[in-house]
Amino acid sequence: MSARAELSEAERLDHLGLALSVAGLSAPDVSLPESRHVHIQNLRFHYLDWGGRGRAPILFLHGGGQSAHTWDLVCAVLRSEHRCVALDQRGHGDSDWSDSLDYAFETHTRDVEGLISHLGLERFFVVGMSMGGLNALLYAAAHPERLRGLVLVDCGPDVQAPGGARIVDFVLQIRSVDSLDTLIAQALEFNPSRDPRLLRRSLLHTFRQQADGTWVRKNDTRHWHDSDPAQRVARLKEYWPLVSRITCPTLVVRGAHSDVFHDADAAKLARELPDGRWVRVENAGHTVQGDNPRGLLAELRSFFTHCSRGSP
Numbered sequence: 001m002s003a004r005a006e007l008s009e010a011e012r013l014d015h016l017g018l019a020l021s022v023a024g025l026s027a028p029d030v031s032l033p034e035s036r037h038v039h040i041q042n043l044r045f046h047y048l049d050w051g052g053r054g055r056a057p058i059l060f061l062h063g064g065g066q067s068a069h070t071w072d073l074v075c076a077v078l079r080s081e082h083r084c085v086a087l088d089q090r091g092h093g094d095s096d097w098s099d100s101l102d103y104a105f106e107t108h109t110r111d112v113e114g115l116i117s118h119l120g121l122e123r124f125f126v127v128g129m130s131m132g133g134l135n136a137l138l139y140a141a142a143h144p145e146r147l148r149g150l151v152l153v154d155c156g157p158d159v160q161a162p163g164g165a166r167i168v169d170f171v172l173q174i175r176s177v178d179s180l181d182t183l184i185a186q187a188l189e190f191n192p193s194r195d196p197r198l199l200r201r202s203l204l205h206t207f208r209q210q211a212d213g214t215w216v217r218k219n220d221t222r223h224w225h226d227s228d229p230a231q232r233v234a235r236l237k238e239y240w241p242l243v244s245r246i247t248c249p250t251l252v253v254r255g256a257h258s259d260v261f262h263d264a265d266a267a268k269l270a271r272e273l274p275d276g277r278w279v280r281v282e283n284a285g286h287t288v289q290g291d292n293p294r295g296l297l298a299e300l301r302s303f304f305t306h307c308s309r310g311s312p
Contacts, residue, residue, distance in 0.1 A: 007201060015201045019073055023293050024194050027076045027090040034088075035094075040114030041107075041146065045087065046094035047115065050075045052083035056308065059116065060086040060122065061132025063155075065171045065219050069092030069205035071131070073293040074300070082125075082304070087115055091220035093205065101223045102302035105239075108135040109142070122146065125304065129153035129289060131261070133235065140250070141242035145226065149307040150250040151300065154261040154286050156269040157239045163259030163286065172224055176216045183207065183215055193291055194284075243272045250276045251303040255284035255291060 005168040009013070009032065011152055018029050048068045058078065060071040068086035075084040088095040090111055098107075112135055116124075125148050128136030133155035140150045170190050177183045184199045207215045250273045254266040263280065270278035279299050284291035 004013075005246060007204065011201070015198070016072060016293040018075060019198050019202070020076060023073055023074060025077055025294055025297070028053070028080050030076060033072075033075065033084075038118050039084060040111050040118070041098040043098065043111075045096070045111065045115065047085055047087045048072075048075070050079040050084035050086075052079050052081075053082065055083045056084065056304070057083040057119075057121050057127045058290055058304075059112070059121065059124060060084065060113070061089060061126065061128035061136055062086070062092065063132055065092075065132030065167070065206070065217070065221075066129075066287075067205045067218065068081075069093070069202065070289055072128075074127075074289055074297060077297055078300070079291075081301075084141060085115075085119060089135070093218055097220040101220075103220070103223055103278070104132075105134050105138055109138040112139050113143075116146075116292070125149045125151065125307070127151040127153065127220045127300070128155070130155045130286065135238070137246070138242065140248060144245060144247040147248040150246060150248055150305060151253060152250065152269070153253045153288050153296070154255050154258050154288070156252065156261065156265055157236050157243065158265045159233060159236060159260055160262060160265070161229040161233045164232060166259065167286065168224060168229070171219075174217070175191060175221055176214055180209075180215060191287075192286065193285075195309065199300065212298055224246065235274070240272070243269065244274065246276075249303070249307050250300065252278035253288055253296065253299060254278065254280050255286055255288040256280050256282045257285045257291075258288075260286045263295045 033050040036047055038045050038047050064245040068088045071086045078084055091097045126136045133152040139145055174186050184196055187199055206218050208218055209215050238309045252266045252270050254261050270276040281288050281292050281295040288296050
């Protein structure tokens with residue numbers, strides 16, 4: 001079965017509806033987000049605006065190797081209650097790559113600051129997963145007074161090096177493949193819980209087809225080759241002093257089957273946060289929003305309600 005590299009609006013809407021159904025979710029208004037661009041720090045960034053101006057805003061930040069579309073189901077459900085915006089971070093999705101390979105967490109955080117300024121967000125939530133969660137942590141440490149709440153999904157200053165290395169190896173293994181069928185097979189081998197019908201279309205958000213028919217990743221992996229897992233873990237530990245500065249309510253989410261972020265890691269982070277708690281989402285690995293969006297949504301809604309009740 002062949003697949004085009006671009007889907008029509010009707011096909012994308014059909015895919016979103018099927019994905020919601022497979023996840024056991026429903027949305028009052030199943031419609032697509034607006035695709036927008038903005039220039040920040042001399043790069044062009046792509047983001048998805050799900051609408052809902054006038055409602056409490058949420059900014060979503062994806063993990064490494066993903067795109068803004070990883071949050072599609074969560075945003076499709078929450079858009080009736082919140083203004084939802086999901087960013088393609090630098091070197092990912094349809095945003096520009098850095099010519100200087102500048103993908104430091106601090107640089108990502110300045111990108112986030114630029115987008116927030118562009119959108120004019122005030123008293124908002126940030127939800128970040130993995131790499132995006134670390135970027136959210138740095139932002140929250142610098143601007144806790146601007147946030148209504150922070151959600152860190154399967155990430156923190158303490159993570160498990162073997163689990164992270166497994167993801168890096170997988171991403172580098174499928175930098176380029178000869179067919180979409182091969183890509184789907186490898187994705188299912190890595191995570192058997194995914195639905196192949198959905199993968200056939202969702203993978204188009206993170207891969208593009210070349211003129212010769214091969215498929216290549218949209219995210220920049222040139223700097224991943226020199227990334228040593230032990231060094232990455234050691235670098236993350238340097239961010240522990242920032243945790244005490246995050247005074248806004250913070251929810252730490254762990255995927256129950258994650259080999260990247262364990263119960264002990266989540267519990268420690270929640271203890272060190274001035275206003276932190278942690279939850280475990282069952283039937284989910286590292287990519288909680290993809291493995292069990294329904295379970296994640298239940299926790300997010302509970303947290304947002306808690307924060308809103310405590311807001312002035």
